[in-house]
Structures are given as structure tokens and as C-alpha cells.
Amino acid sequence: MDASSISPTLLIASLIVASTPIMLAAIGELVVERAGVLNLGVEGMMITGAICGFIVAYETGSPTYGVIASILGGAALSLIFAILTQFFLANQVASGLALTLFGLGFSALIGKGYTGITPPDLSSPNLGFLTEIPFLGTMLFKHDYLVYLAVAVVLLVSIFLRYTRQGLILRAVGEDHSSAHALGYKVIRVRVLAILFGGGCAGLGGAYISLIRVPQWAEGMTHGAGWIALAIVVFASWKPLRILFGAWLFGGLTVLQLNLQAAGVTKINLILFEIPLQVQYLTMAPYLITILVLVLMSARALSNAPGSLGKSFHVSS
Amino acid sequence: MILTKGRIMKVFKILSLGMALLTGIIIAISGTTVTAEPVKVGFIYIGPPGDHGWTYRHDIGRKDIEAHFGDAVETTFQENVPEGPDAVRAITQMALSGHDLIFTTSYGYMDQTLAVAKKFPNVKFEHATGWKTADNVSNYGLKLYQSRHVQGVIAGLMTKTNKICYVASFPIPEVIREINTFYLGAKTQNPNAELQIVWVYTWYDPGKEADAAQAMIDNGCDVITQHTDSPAPLVTAEKAGLVGFGQASDQTPFAPNAQLTGTIDNWSPYYIDRVQAVIDGTWEGHGTYFGDISEGAVGMAPFANMPQNVMDIAMDVRAKITNGTYFAFTGPLKDQSGTLRLKDGEVADRAMLDTMDWYVEGITAKYPD
Numbered sequence: 024m025d026a027s028s029i030s031p032t033l034l035i036a037s038l039i040v041a042s043t044p045i046m047l048a049a050i051g052e053l054v055v056e057r058a059g060v061l062n063l064g065v066e067g068m069m070i071t072g073a074i075c076g077f078i079v080a081y082e083t084g085s086p087t088y089g090v091i092a093s094i095l096g097g098a099a100l101s102l103i104f105a106i107l108t109q110f111f112l113a114n115q116v117a118s119g120l121a122l123t124l125f126g127l128g129f130s131a132l133i134g135k136g137y138t139g140i141t142p143p144d145l146s147s148p149n150l151g152f153l154t155e156i157p158f159l160g161t162m163l164f165k166h167d168y169l170v171y172l173a174v175a176v177v178l179l180v181s182i183f184l185r186y187t188r189q190g191l192i193l194r195a196v197g198e199d200h201s202s203a204h205a206l207g208y209k210v211i212r213v214r215v216l217a218i219l220f221g222g223g224c225a226g227l228g229g230a231y232i233s234l235i236r237v238p239q240w241a242e243g244m245t246h247g248a249g250w251i252a253l254a255i256v257v258f259a260s261w262k263p264l265r266i267l268f269g270a271w272l273f274g275g276l277t278v279l280q281l282n283l284q285a286a287g288v289t290k291i292n293l294i295l296f297e298i299p300l301q302v303q304y305l306t307m308a309p310y311l312i313t314i315l316v317l318v319l320m321s322a323r324a325l326s327n328a329p330g331s332l333g334k335s336f337h338v339s340s
Numbered sequence: 341m342i343l344t345k346g347r348i349m350k351v352f353k354i355l356s357l358g359m360a361l362l363t364g365i366i367i368a369i370s371g372t373t374v375t376a377e378p379v380k381v382g383f384i385y386i387g388p389p390g391d392h393g394w395t396y397r398h399d400i401g402r403k404d405i406e407a408h409f410g411d412a413v414e415t416t417f418q419e420n421v422p423e424g425p426d427a428v429r430a431i432t433q434m435a436l437s438g439h440d441l442i443f444t445t446s447y448g449y450m451d452q453t454l455a456v457a458k459k460f461p462n463v464k465f466e467h468a469t470g471w472k473t474a475d476n477v478s479n480y481g482l483k484l485y486q487s488r489h490v491q492g493v494i495a496g497l498m499t500k501t502n503k504i505c506y507v508a509s510f511p512i513p514e515v516i517r518e519i520n521t522f523y524l525g526a527k528t529q530n531p532n533a534e535l536q537i538v539w540v541y542t543w544y545d546p547g548k549e550a551d552a553a554q555a556m557i558d559n560g561c562d563v564i565t566q567h568t569d570s571p572a573p574l575v576t577a578e579k580a581g582l583v584g585f586g587q588a589s590d591q592t593p594f595a596p597n598a599q600l601t602g603t604i605d606n607w608s609p610y611y612i613d614r615v616q617a618v619i620d621g622t623w624e625g626h627g628t629y630f631g632d633i634s635e636g637a638v639g640m641a642p643f644a645n646m647p648q649n650v651m652d653i654a655m656d657v658r659a660k661i662t663n664g665t666y667f668a669f670t671g672p673l674k675d676q677s678g679t680l681r682l683k684d685g686e687v688a689d690r691a692m693l694d695t696m697d698w699y700v701e702g703i704t705a706k707y708p709d
Contacts, residue, residue, distance in 0.1 A: 033558035041551070138390030141575065141594060232547060237572060239546040242388070242420065246547065281555035284538045285505070287705050 029282050032161045034275075037282075039166060040236065042274025043173045044069070044228035044245075048252035049259070049266050050177050051224025056256055057184065058217035059197035059331035063119025064104050065225050066249025067126020072097035072226020073233035074130040077142055077240045086145040089234055090169075090227065097226015098219045100126055105218040109211050112335045123249065131242040138241060142234055145169075169231050174267065176224065181263035193217060197329035200336045210336050225249065254313035260327040273309040280305030379618055381405060382439040383417035384430055386446035386569075387544035393569035394543065394588040394605070395419065398445045398468075401607035408612050412619065423448025428455060435460040441618050443611070444468065446543065447512055453477060464623055466614060469514050471628075471694040478627030480610055481514075485521040485693075486633040487603040487640050489668045490658045491585045492525020494600050494643075495563045496533045497650045498583060499526075505556035505584075506537045507549055507566035507573045511708040515567050517696040521668045522565060523703055529653070536561050537705045546572035553577065563600075574598055583645055590641040600646055601654075604639035606631070630690070634662045669693070674701040 048065050055062045075096025080089025104122050107113040145167055153164040184190040195203045196213045204210050232248070233240055251273055258272075259265035288300060341347070381402075389399035402415050416439070421430045427449050434442050435456055443466045444453045450470035457465045457477045465477045473479050495504050504526060508515055519537065526533040536559060538552040545568070553564055553573035557580050564577040564584030571594040577584040578598035586592070586602025610629055617623040631637025640658065643651045660666035671682030675698040682688060699707050 030558060037551075037554060037558060136390075138388045139392040139396075139571070237546045237550050239570065239572060239575075241544070241546050241570070244545075244547050246545075278551070278555065281538055281552050282559065285536050285552075285556040285559040285561075287536070 038275040042270040046270035047228035048225040049255040051221035055221035061333040064122030067123040068097040068225035069229035070130045073229030074134045076230030077233045093226045093230030094223040098223040101222020378414040380439045382434040382442045385419040397605040401611040404608040427452040431456040473626045480629040482631040489525040492522035496526030496529035503561035505561040544569040546570040602641040
């Protein structure tokens with residue numbers, strides 16, 4: 024067996040599906056970080072959204088309610104983070120990590136009775152003739168609603184940050200909160216709203232995994248997707264459109280290693296060398312790339328990071 | 341009265357003396373009223389009982405023990421215990437809390453069970469699907485490969501693309517021998533059948549299992565089988581309009597149009613037997629139970645979603661395996677590299693089955709290291 028049995032259209036199709044949850048979580052986290060808050064609780068918010076969405080979808084029989092519940096669930100957990108960091112001025116890194124652990128445990132607790140159940144199916148939009156196009160049809164037009172929604176959210180955030188006044192205010196708060204405050208902008212309010220948006224997006228990303236991609240509930244089912252989302256934000260230099268590229272790359276690596284295994288590809292021939300391809304190397308790849316990106320970025324003194332990232336804001340009278 | 345330090349201390353001493361006396365009386369009373377202590381049986385699970393696969397069937401075994409023995413037996417379980425050092429903690433905790441018999445239901449608990457067993461010579465341990473035993477450790481397993489061979493036969497007949505997907509967990513002997521027996525079954529009906537194997541390195545992870553199944557489906561395979569514990573690969577097959585096999589329990593509720601059949605693990609007869617042995621005082625270690633399809637320990641879900649002729653052939657093979665006239669691992673049998681492993685007419689013994697670390701000839705996938 025060789026790599027020629029891997030169909031590129033199907034590979035890209037499954038790549039797009041695999042990248043959707045991390046794309047959603049990453050774009051939410053990007054907004055939060057552009058506002059100057061470092062929210063490390065993305066993993067906890069994703070899994071809380073996953074279980075909330077799953078429970079509501081299963082109990083009400085409607086996947087749409089499940090999706091809404093997941094956004095609310097993720098936002099609720101991020102509200103705790105907002106209160107801790109914006110009002111109690113707790114350390115952002117510690118609070119975020121604590122909420123990740125809390126989210127993982129809490130979701131496992133409330134998800135106890137829900138293993139082994141299949142939730143109601145979320146239908147896909149029927150794009151009619153577009154699906155008939157030879158390669159692009161399968162690649163791009165046969166997905167479910169959330170895939171297209173994720174890309175739409177990324178584009179909207181990009182427009183919001185670049186071209187609207189509110190986006191400018193958010194960026195200003197993130198760059199230098201003291202100056203923004205001096206100009207009369209409500210720093211805390213902007214940050215809380217940004218955190219809620221980030222939590223909601225992460226929750227939605229989590230729900231995608233539990234309601235559409237798997238679809239089942241299992242403890243800890245996000246498997247570090249939240250951490251990958253954090254890495255994507257840095258990888259994208261805090262620019263929204265680059266989130267697309269980052270999510271596709273990281274999602275793609277995950278999917279690629281499975282496809283290579285299925286096709287029985289065990290070596291890569293590079294002119295004179297033959298590199299043995301172990302499954303484990305491919306699984307490591309997204310994280311290695313993240314480390315590489317972080318190293319390269321610190322070499323440039325993290326020049327693109329928002330100026331007030333991670334710093335607590337309190338009015339000094 | 342003025343509260344002085346001396347008076348406070350006096351009151352404190354009187355109160356604590358009173359508490360101690362009361363506690364002692366209560367213990368004495370409870371000690372004298374207890375007559376016969378129920379036998380305490382503990383279970384260590386690798387996944388949740390709600391996995392509707394492997395652990396689900398062990399939990400049914402546990403419930404059958406309770407139903408059979410009533411008040412004479414008390415059962416407890418701990419789920420989601422990871423294989424490795426944490427298992428030592430979990431098993432030790434059970435041993436310390438007064439359990440008489442502990443079942444550790446996964447291969448990866450083998451060394452951990454033996455380590456704890458050494459420290460607790462009076463507690464009895466039963467380890468599933470391994471091969472090491474001790475004076476107070478017994479081993480048990482099921483001849484799941486008997487059912488798997490029949491599934492291979494069905495797969496060979498049902499595949500149209502000649503590519504069969506196999507979601508495999510860890511490259512341990514049990515999993516390797518299941519892959520081999522499955523392939524041998526497929527080959528008897530369809531010499532062109534090819535196995536695509538993806539290793540997910542987990543026993544229970546619906547997300548990964550579904551992704552692996554999808555990747556193989558994208559690569560062209562049309563019959564799915566698995567050695568992992570959740571119904572996810574089968575659900576993926578159903579979504580894609582393909583067929584496959586359930587694992588460890590009847591997973592028809594999850595995939596009514598996709599499940600051809602599945603192995604149903606039946607641990608209850610053995611479990612009830614062993615608990616009875618503990619109660620009677622006849623329990624002995626070094627046991628090597630290997631449940632056979634003929635005793636009902638290995639069941640198969642009703643054959644469905646297949647044409648009648650396939651069903652007839654499969655029933656025939658199953659009957660032959662059940663009455664012992666046919667055994668998949670019969671020579672001549674070569675391994676992937678061409679070495680002769682079984683001579684003409686030779687039958688694989690328990691040792692070979694328990695330590696199998698080679699693919700049979702014909703499997704083109706690379707053996708995992």
C-alpha cells in the first residue's frame with residue numbers, strides 16, 4: 024500500500040471537519056487576548072460547552088437547543104474567569120489553569136449518566152448543485168452548518184477588529200489599558216464582554232466535538248484541543264485570518280497521521296534518504312510546531328502580542 | 341462563672357473522655373451484633389460501564405454476581421482506572437478496604453496486579469486476558485478469537501472493495517491474535533481481501549476511534565471491525581452506509597443498519613463460579629480459564645444485515661468451531677516474513693496464543709514496533 028490510495032479531496036474534507044472545533048476556540052481566544060486577557064481556561068470551557076450542549080440536545084431532542092446551550096455553558100464558565108480576574112484581580116494564568124481543571128472535572132461529574140448515548144443528528148445544509156462539482160464539491164460543500172459558521176465567525180471577527188470602532192476600542196484596551204482608561208473607555212466592561220465571547224466560542228467548539236464529530240460523550244473528550252487552540256492564536260500572531268491557516272494546519276496533521284496509517288505508508292522517500300514514519304512523530308507534530316513558533320516569536324520579542332496581555336487592570340487613583 | 345483557661349481545659353477534658361467512651365461503646369455494640377460478614381468482591385474497570393462495550397459486559401457480570409448471591413456478597417467497582425502506576429494505587433486501595441476477591445479487567449493491569457498481590461497474600465486476585473499468575477493470582481480470558489474468526493469469514497464475503505478496516509488498540513498478543521484470526525477467516529472466503537489497520541493506542545476514546553474509522557473509510561475500505569471499546573467505529577460505518585462488527589456487546593442500538601454481528605463477552609458463569617469458590621474456601625490461584633464458545637462464554641450477536649448465503653456459510657463455520665472440529669490456528673501456517681510457525685496439522689498451543697507477536701502471511705500492513 025502506498026500514499027496514492029489517499030484521496031486528496033477526502034483528506035481535505037476531513038481536515039476541514041477536524042479543524043472546526045479548534046478554529047472556533049482559537050478565534051474566541053484571539054478576541055480575549057486582543058483585549059489584553061490571557062485565558063488559559065479554554066480547554067475547560069470547551070469541555071463544559073461539550074457536555075452542556077450534549078445534555079440539552081439529548082434531553083430536548085433538538086440539536087439546535089444543544090448548540091445554544093453549549094455557547095451559554097462555555098460563557099458561564101468564562102464568566103467565573105472574568106469575575107476572578109477583572110474584579111478580584113486574581114492572577115490570569117493561575118485562574119485560567121484552575122478553570123481548565125475545574126471544567127474537566129465538572130463536565131465529567133455532570134456527564135456521568137450520559138456515556139454511550141447518541142444525541143439527535145444535526146442536519147447538514149443541502150447545497151444542491153454545489154456538491155456536484157468534481158473535486159471542490161466533496162471538499163468544501165458537503166459539510167454541516169457549524170463548519171461554515173466557524174469560517175464565518177473568523178471572517179466577522181477579522182472585519183470587526185479591523186474596520187469597526189468597537190473593534191478599535193477592544194484593540195486599544197488590549198494594547199495599553201491605562202491609556203484607554205484615560206481616554207474614558209470602560210476597560211473592565213470591554214474585557215468581560217470579550218471573555219464571554221471567547222467562552223461562548225470555546226463552548227461551541229466543544230459542542231461540535233460531542234454533537235457532530237464523534238458524536239458521543241466521553242470524559243475528557245476534547246483531548247487537549249483547548250491547548251492547541253491557544254497555540255494557534257500565537258501561531259497566527261494574533262491576526263484573525265491566520266487562524267484559518269493555523270487551524271487547518273493543525274487539524275490536518277491529526278487527520279494526516281490516521282490516513283497515512285490507514286494507507287500503510289511507513290516511510291517517506293526524500294531523494295537519497297528514507298525517513299521512517301512513526302505514528303508518534305505525526306501526533307507530536309502540532310505541538311512541536313507550536314514550540315517552534317513560540318521560539319521564533321520570542322526572538323522577535325513577541326512584537327505582535329497585545330501590549331497589556333496578561334496584566335491586571337486596576338484604576339490607580 | 342468566669343471562664344478561665346483552667347476551667348476551659350477541664351471542660352474540654354471531660355468532653356473528650358466522654359466522646360471516647362461513647363465511641364468505644366458504639367464499636368463494641370456493632371462488633372457484637374455482626375454475625376456473618378458478606379464476601380467483598382471488587383472490580384477495577386479500564387473504562388466506564390456505560391461504554392456499551394468491554395466494561396459494560398464486565399459490569400453485567402458483576403450485577404449477575406449480586407443477583408445470584410444476594411446478601412452473601414457485596415460488590416464494588418472503580419471505573420476509568422488508567423493502566424500503569426495509578427492502577428497500583430487503585431488496586432491497593434481495594435485490597436486495604438477489606439476486599440476478599442478483586443477482578444482487574446484489563447491486560448495492562450497485569451504487572452500491577454502481581455505487585456499488589458505480593459503485598460496482600462490473603463487477598464485473592466483475578467486478572468483478565470494476561471498470562472502471569474501467582475499463588476493468589478488467577479488468570480482468565482475468553483476465546484474471543486473463535487467469534488472473531490467467524491466475523492472474518494463474514495467480512496471476506498461482504499466486502500466489495502476487498503479492503504477491510506481494523507481499528508486496533510495496542511499491539512499486545514491478544515490484539516495481534518485477533519487480527520490474525522480475523523484475516524485468516526476473511527482469506528478462506530476471499531483470497532484478495534486486504535486488511536487496513538490503524539492503531540489508536542487507547543481502549544476507549546470514541547473520538548479517536550471514529551476518526552480512525554473515517555480515515556480508513558476515506559481510504560476505500562467498506563467493512564469495519566475494531567478491538568476498541570466504544571460503538572464509535574460502528575456508528576461511523578452506519579453514517580457512511582457501510583457495515584461492520586460490534587465489540588464485546590451487541591451494539592445494534594447504535595447502528596441497526598450496520599452491525600452484521602458482534603462478539604458478546606459473557607463473563608457471568610466464570611464470575612459466579614469463582615465467587616462461589618471463595619465462599620466455599622476452594623479458591624486457588626494459578627488458574628488459567630479460557631472461556632470457550634461451546635460453553636456460552638463467547639456469544640455472538642444475531643447475524644443481521646447480510647444475505648442468506650453469507651449467513652449460512654457463517655453459521656456453518658461457527659458450528660464447526662463450536663464442536664471443536666475446526667480451529668483457525670492450524671498448520672501449515674507461515675508468518676509475514678515467511679517463517680513457518682505451524683507445521684502441517686500442528687495446532688497452536690496456549691503459549692503461542694498468549695505470546696503472539698507476528699502477523700500471519702498475507703497481511704501487508706507493517707507490524708507495529
